[in-house]
Amino acid sequence: MAAYDVERGDAVHPGRPVTVDRYTAGARINHWITATCLVLLALSGLALFHPSLFFLSGLFGGGTWTRIIHPWIGVVLFFSFFGLFLRFWRANLWRREDGTWLARVRDVLAAQEENLPEVGKYNAGQKFVFWAMSILIIILIASGLVIWDQYFSGYTTIPQQRVAVLVHSIAAVVIIGVWILHVYAAIWVRGTIRAMTRGWVTGGWAWRHHRKWLRELVSAPPDEQQGSKPAKSK
Amino acid sequence: MFPPLPNPAIEETKPGFSEKDLIRRSASRIEPPEQRLTEVAKLIDVSKCIGCKACQTACIEWNQTSPEIGFNEGVYENPMDLTPDMFTLMRYSEWDNPETGELEWLIRKDGCMHCADPGCLKACPAPGAIVQYSNGIVDFIHENCIGCGYCIKGCPFNIPRISRVDHTAYKCTLCSDRIAVGQGPACAKACPTQAIVFGTKDEMKQHAAGRIEDLKSRGFENAGLYDPPGVGGTNVMYVLHHADQPELYSGLPRDPRISPVVEVWKGVTKYAGLTAIGLAAGIGFLHHLVMGPNRVSERDEENAEELTGGDGNGRL
Numbered sequence: 001m002a003a004y005d006v007e008r009g010d011a012v013h014p015g016r017p018v019t020v021d022r023y024t025a026g027a028r029i030n031h032w033i034t035a036t037c038l039v040l041l042a043l044s045g046l047a048l049f050h051p052s053l054f055f056l057s058g059l060f061g062g063g064t065w066t067r068i069i070h071p072w073i074g075v076v077l078f079f080s081f082f083g084l085f086l087r088f089w090r091a092n093l094w095r096r097e098d099g100t101w102l103a104r105v106r107d108v109l110a111a112q113e114e115n116l117p118e119v120g121k122y123n124a125g126q127k128f129v130f131w132a133m134s135i136l137i138i139i140l141i142a143s144g145l146v147i148w149d150q151y152f153s154g155y156t157t158i159p160q161q162r163v164a165v166l167v168h169s170i171a172a173v174v175i176i177g178v179w180i181l182h183v184y185a186a187i188w189v190r191g192t193i194r195a196m197t198r199g200w201v202t203g204g205w206a207w208r209h210h211r212k213w214l215r216e217l218v219s220a221p222p223d224e225q226q227g228s229k230p231a232k233s234k
Numbered sequence: 235m236f237p238p239l240p241n242p243a244i245e246e247t248k249p250g251f252s253e254k255d256l257i258r259r260s261a262s263r264i265e266p267p268e269q270r271l272t273e274v275a276k277l278i279d280v281s282k283c284i285g286c287k288a289c290q291t292a293c294i295e296w297n298q299t300s301p302e303i304g305f306n307e308g309v310y311e312n313p314m315d316l317t318p319d320m321f322t323l324m325r326y327s328e329w330d331n332p333e334t335g336e337l338e339w340l341i342r343k344d345g346c347m348h349c350a351d352p353g354c355l356k357a358c359p360a361p362g363a364i365v366q367y368s369n370g371i372v373d374f375i376h377e378n379c380i381g382c383g384y385c386i387k388g389c390p391f392n393i394p395r396i397s398r399v400d401h402t403a404y405k406c407t408l409c410s411d412r413i414a415v416g417q418g419p420a421c422a423k424a425c426p427t428q429a430i431v432f433g434t435k436d437e438m439k440q441h442a443a444g445r446i447e448d449l450k451s452r453g454f455e456n457a458g459l460y461d462p463p464g465v466g467g468t469n470v471m472y473v474l475h476h477a478d479q480p481e482l483y484s485g486l487p488r489d490p491r492i493s494p495v496v497e498v499w500k501g502v503t504k505y506a507g508l509t510a511i512g513l514a515a516g517i518g519f520l521h522h523l524v525m526g527p528n529r530v531s532e533r534d535e536e537n538a539e540e541l542t543g544g545d546g547n548g549r550l
Contacts, residue, residue: 012542014539014542014543016539017535017538017539018535018538018539018541018542047359048359048382049359049504049507049508050504050507050508051261051262051359051361053508054261054359054360054361057380062380063359063360063378063380064380064381064401066380067380067381067382109521109525110525111525111528147383147387149381149382149383149386149396150381150396150401153383153386153396158386158387158392159493159495161383161386161387162387162493162495162496162499163495165384165387165499166495166496166498166499166503169499169503169504169507170503170507172507173503173506173507173510173511176511176514177510177511177514180511180514180515180518181514181518184518184521184522187522188518188521188522188525188527188528189528190527190528190529190530191529191530202530202535202538203534203535203538203539203541203542204530204531204532204534204535204536204537204538205530205534206538207530207534207535207537207538207541208530208531208534214538214541215541218541218542218543
């Protein structure tokens with residue numbers, strides 16, 4: 001039986017160093033499409049959010065193009081993130097050890113890993129990012145459609161649109177904050193970014209940060225159960 | 235009788251105001267001009283309006299908006315609402331006055347009120363797309379408009395409309411181009427009963443006072459001037475026979491003001507939002523500075539090798 005948080009394609013390769021496959025090529029491509037959309041949305045959205053950032057609209061060909069393109073990028077992001085959601089939701093379900101991990105967030109920030117419980121493929125911080133992104137993206141697409149004047153202005157009243165634009169801007173600020181947390185954690189915890197570029201991490205990284213996941217992979221290699229790799233000659 | 239608007243001069247006239255007279259410019263900080271122009275205003279005396287729509291026609295003609303010929307919906311309004319091609323609209327309401335038992339036909343010329351505190355300008359994200367001159371005119375500058383529709387959300391009177399042709403916002407300009415050369419608005423020029431008059435704001439208030447007095451003497455006790463203070467006063471004002479019930483006039487708002495939702499969006503959210511984003515980035519930067527990178531140690535790698543059952547030389 002595969003552990004709840006072992007995803008398709010996760011596999012451990014003994015060696016020196018040990019390498020652990022963490023993200024399939026599909027997951028990585030899916031992630032980077034989403035990431036590109038999110039960055040473009042933040043830049044174009046901020047251009048319309050604060051006058052001092054209006055110059056960012058120059059990146060998109062001016063204010064009018066920014067207004068035109070922003071919602072379409074949002075649509076792409078919504079579907080792209082939905083793909084990520086389907087891939088990752090199961091492994092991001094809340095577990096008992098997540099509460100303990102979160103309660104010891106001071107040790108997390110101080111890099112005192114020895115005081116932290118062993119966690120699965122995602123720690124509580126990563127799960128927070130995942131669920132925050134999921135909820136915020138739903139809020140943003142819903143409020144965004146309401147204020148997409150060109151196609152949807154006729155479906156709602158002006159007072160509703162006022163609330164939507166306020167909700168949209170607050171949610172956008174929050175999601176940019178979540179994004180900063182996500183990117184910072186990936187930079188601070190060295191060896192993480194490679195998981196999303198090349199697809200693998202070192203055994204030491206998995207041992208240090210996701211030991212429970214590593215143990216699960218070692219004790220029950222998913223390759224044999226899920227058959228996600230081409231059959232080897234017997 | 236108010237002195238009628240003069241006919242245009244034959245010789246070329248220099249514009250009386252320009253960009254240097256701006257007191258507000260959307261999404262921009264500007265130096266207010268040292269010399270302020272005299273505030274102008276249009277006064278619409280509802281009690282004198284006969285509902286002929288000459289103002290609508292004059293507006294179409296002067297602004298060359300050429301709206302499509304519509305349909306008879308069985309009511310007097312035509313079109314049924316303001317459109318990007320119809321900057322002003324006669325709205326008709328029939329009111330059974332419970333006090334007198336008389337049916338009153340209340341006709342109001344709807345259009346931009348040219349607020350002293352314009353919600354459209356406050357909401358606009360595009361620098362210079364909405365401007366306010368020191369004479370009180372609020373104008374849309376189409377080459378700067380990006381068509382986002384934020385002005386619609388900002389406006390307390392539901393006035394701006396986005397064109398489906400060029401995707402920019404339109405509304406009454408108070409005929410800023412005519413006023414700049416000493417002419418009054420086209421609607422005022424065309425009005426056959428002088429229900430619409432134009433002059434300085436002070437003149438208009440004075441003229442209104444006389445009209446209100448006259449209306450009161452005719453039994454309209456609650457006659458009054460509509461110059462709502464919630465938006466800092468307006469440069470288009472109404473004389474209403476029932477100033478105590480502005481809603482009677484096709485939903486003229488009693489106490490219009492920029493929606494608090496818009497105020498929060500364009501106020502605290504804007505500043506607190508950028509501050510929060512900056513703080514988040516700053517905290518990350520500081521954390522890294524103080525803590526240094528979180529690196530995987532040799533010991534971690536060895537532990538992983540042991541766990542995977544290798545002998546430390548890459549063999550199982």
